[in-house]
Amino acid sequence: MSDLLTGGCQCGAIRYQFEGPIPVAYACHCGECKKQSASAFSMSVPMQYARLQVEGSASYFVSTVFSGRTKYNYFCGDCGTRLWHSGSNPPEAITLKVGTLDDPSGIAPMGHLWVSKKQPGIELDPASDQHLTQPDNPAAWRSNLESGT
Template sequence: MRSSMSLRVAKCRCGELRAECYGEPQRVSVCHCLECQRRTGSAFAVQARYAKTDVEIEGSSRLYERTGDSGMWARYHFCPDCGSTVYYENEDTPGVYAIPVGAFADPNFPAPQRSIYEIRMHLWTDVKGDAIHRER
């Protein structure tokens, strides 16, 4: 079955930690929360969600866990060598991995459908898309 599905590979900067993602993402979103800004070192984060059953992880990772505004945990898996986050899990979406879109290094990656935490969005940021659902 997977042989007929598209394959996208996300990896860390040094290439030691990889996530092979089969099929299309369930959702692509932009998050403007302060924690995503700190994690990425940018003004926002863009991530694709895949069912865990559609992702194969290769390589070792270290884990960082934090509690979000909702009181639920988020677990970030990053390369112990170069420090890049390659995938993470959120307590409120069991069975799903979120993969930072930049880890795919693919300018043709599907556009986001959601923009969340816009209350924290930098004033100069303008997220565009045909069907973006906006959440403050």
């Protein structure tokens, strides 16, 4: 894909757009991602925040991830939709939530994290890159997914 991509929160208070191509998506099956998505896993695409043109102002809260690093969790303050995560505030490198895209059709995860916590009954593509927990260097892993190595 290399067109204009749009998305936003559930209530429409926050909208964004960016020029494609869409980065390679991955899914996370950890307990935190299940909670934030209210589903069996969360699907994200890594990208630079500067690619987004955002209308509206996202709220955020701070959490600590498994590695001990700080994560900023950006969401709509009106409807609560989780939009993206970043290791910094203001955001620089983000993981955009695929479910917030207006048309996420055709986006399949190329990799899976925390498959040891995968919900029963969820079948994964055996050709996808899978990790029982998390790679030592998640940024490098995401970059390798992007480059196909």
